[in-house]
Amino acid sequence: MCTVTLIPVGKNDFVITSNRDEAPNRTTLPPDFYTIEGTNLLFPKDVVAGGSWIGVSEKQRVLCVLNGGFVMHERKRSYRLSRGVVMKDLLVAKNLDKAIQDYNLIDIEPFTLVIVEWNTSIEFKELVWDGITKHFVQLPFQPKIWSSSSLYNDMMKKERLKWFDN
Numbered sequence: 001m002c003t004v005t006l007i008p009v010g011k012n013d014f015v016i017t018s019n020r021d022e023a024p025n026r027t028t029l030p031p032d033f034y035t036i037e038g039t040n041l042l043f044p045k046d047v048v049a050g051g052s053w054i055g056v057s058e059k060q061r062v063l064c065v066l067n068g069g070f071v072m073h074e075r076k077r078s079y080r081l082s083r084g085v086v087m088k089d090l091l092v093a094k095n096l097d098k099a100i101q102d103y104n105l106i107d108i109e110p111f112t113l114v115i116v117e118w119n120t121s122i123e124f125k126e127l128v129w130d131g132i133t134k135h136f137v138q139l140p141f142q143p144k145i146w147s148s149s150s151l152y153n154d155m156m157k158k159e160r161l162k163w164f165d166n
Helices: 083-091 096-102 154-165
Strands: 003-009 013-019 028-036 039-046 054-057 061-067 111-118 122-129 134-139 144-147
Touching (some): 003 122, 013 061, 083 096, 083 111, 096 134, 144 154
Antiparallel strands (some): 003 144, 054 061
């Protein structure tokens, strides 16, 4: 969940990349198809919590989680629910925007969620949970890079953005 890039290709396609920063000894199953609440999903499964950091849904969306919100946060010993389970819940939501609005994120570790939906046209969105407030925005249809706040300070994020833009 360290680095995510999202690049539009023409007007009707995109490429998303993800580099996960979890502990190397945290077991993950390879991508597979799952049916959850009657919705077909494809994602690599985290064995510990049962969630994932990236997945695609027959609801015509792909979601990808990065650790942390806008800035580095102090980790608590435990949280109510894994961020990867939150992502999986949102993959099956009938109306994603409403599900995000209604989802209880209290006692969930801060995260950034990169969202692509393609119902009538491709839309890029971002949800940042900073541990207190949800920040949910529509993004312009242009290339973007995210660097995990749990690994990179603001100076390094700006440097990585420069590399990406060049």
